[in-house]
Amino acid sequence: VDLSTSIAGVSLPNLFFNASGVWCQHESELKELLNSESGSLITKSATFEYREGNPSPRYVPLPAGSINSMGLPNEGYEYYLNYAKNYDYTNNVKPLFVSLSGLSLQDNVKMVEQFVAADLPCILEINFSCPNVPGKPQLGYDMDAMENALKVLAPIVKKPFGIKLPPYFDIAHFDAVAAIVNKIDNLAFVTCVNSVGNGLAIDFETETALIKPKDGFGGLGGAMILNTALANVNAFHRRLNEGKKVIGVGGVTSGKEAFLHVLAGASAVQIGTQLKEEGPVFFARVKKELEEIMQAKGYKSLDDFRGKVKTL
Numbered sequence: 001v002d003l004s005t006s007i008a009g010v011s012l013p014n015l016f017f018n019a020s021g022v023w024c025q026h027e028s029e030l031k032e033l034l035n036s037e038s039g040s041l042i043t044k045s046a047t048f049e050y051r052e053g054n055p056s057p058r059y060v061p062l063p064a065g066s067i068n069s070m071g072l073p074n075e076g077y078e079y080y081l082n083y084a085k086n087y088d089y090t091n092n093v094k095p096l097f098v099s100l101s102g103l104s105l106q107d108n109v110k111m112v113e114q115f116v117a118a119d120l121p122c123i124l125e126i127n128f129s130c131p132n133v134p135g136k137p138q139l140g141y142d143m144d145a146m147e148n149a150l151k152v153l154a155p156i157v158k159k160p161f162g163i164k165l166p167p168y169f170d171i172a173h174f175d176a177v178a179a180i181v182n183k184i185d186n187l188a189f190v191t192c193v194n195s196v197g198n199g200l201a202i203d204f205e206t207e208t209a210l211i212k213p214k215d216g217f218g219g220l221g222g223a224m225i226l227n228t229a230l231a232n233v234n235a236f237h238r239r240l241n242e243g244k245k246v247i248g249v250g251g252v253t254s255g256k257e258a259f260l261h262v263l264a265g266a267s268a269v270q271i272g273t274q275l276k277e278e279g280p281v282f283f284a285r286v287k288k289e290l291e292e293i294m295q296a297k298g299y300k301s302l303d304d305f306r307g308k309v310k311t312l
């Protein structure tokens with residue numbers, strides 16, 4: 001069976017890679033992803049300057065997933081620009097994705113301009129869950145700000161690029177965001193979903209929040225968000241113009257959930273919580289499990305079933 005796919009006109013040997021933020025802040029982690037059976041790799045969302053991030057505990061696994069309020073710890077965008085400059089695009093069959101998460105539109109513009117000036121084959125995924133003006137909702141939840149940001153950034157990027165979106169829970173929001181995305185010609189993919197924002201995990205014995213930052217409020221990931229992720233993948237798969245793709249992320253703990261993400265419409269699948277918990281060996285397991293599922297169901301390639309979820 002064939003697990004290959006293509007995103008932004010670039011071929012991935014298989015549809016799996018890490019979710020930005022997981023196993024990708026340092027070069028040593030990225031090297032482990034390169035040596036794993038993933039089909040690609042993406043860097044931790046970069047800000048203009050280096051960031052320590054929030055105090056620990058800032059990530060905690062939960063019975064059905066995880067909660068995190070990392071606070072955008074990263075090496076600063078120049079670190080990832082250098083990594084992208086030194087990446088061996090010729091001999092590595094895995095394409096490189098780079099995530100940017102500026103703390104302001106100006107920062108995103110400055111970082112994008114540097115990547116464009118370097119003219120590299122890496123693919124940009126701009127994090128729209130990034131903070132906007134303090135006190136206002138994140139960019140992905142401010143439709144006017146999102147449209148404005150895209151109208152500023154897309155012409156600078158020029159090449160095909162993507163955006164990482166938070167989960168939506170209202171049909172009117174699926175409609176509004178898809179309408180904005182459909183206006184941007186070189187917006188080649190949306191990655192759905194980022195963590196489900198501002199959950200709260202509390203320890204029953206100690207009666208205390210599990211993570212330190214933000215009074216214990218943090219983004220939820222893992223198994224518990226699978227059905228929200230599938231809905232967002234399918235909602236955008238149904239709404240986006242021909243040629244625009246959806247990368248699915250959220251709740252993939254085995255080949256079964258990866259199969260469901262593709263059935264919902266995903267062209268590639270990112271792994272967050274399960275990668276954090278199991279490590280890069282997970283890619284070998286999830287690949288094998290998906291191959292076995294496809295064999296059992298008689299599918300030869302992802303195109304045989306992508307987006308073909310049936311309704312009653």
Ligand SMILES: CC(C)(C)CCc1c(C(=O)O)[nH]c(=O)[nH]c1=O
Nearest residue numbers: 069070071072129130131195219
């Ligand atoms: C939540 C932000 C800190 C605004 C962006 C970075 C980010 C983080 C993070 O660095 O805390 N965690 C996530 O699950 N998703 C994200 O997009």
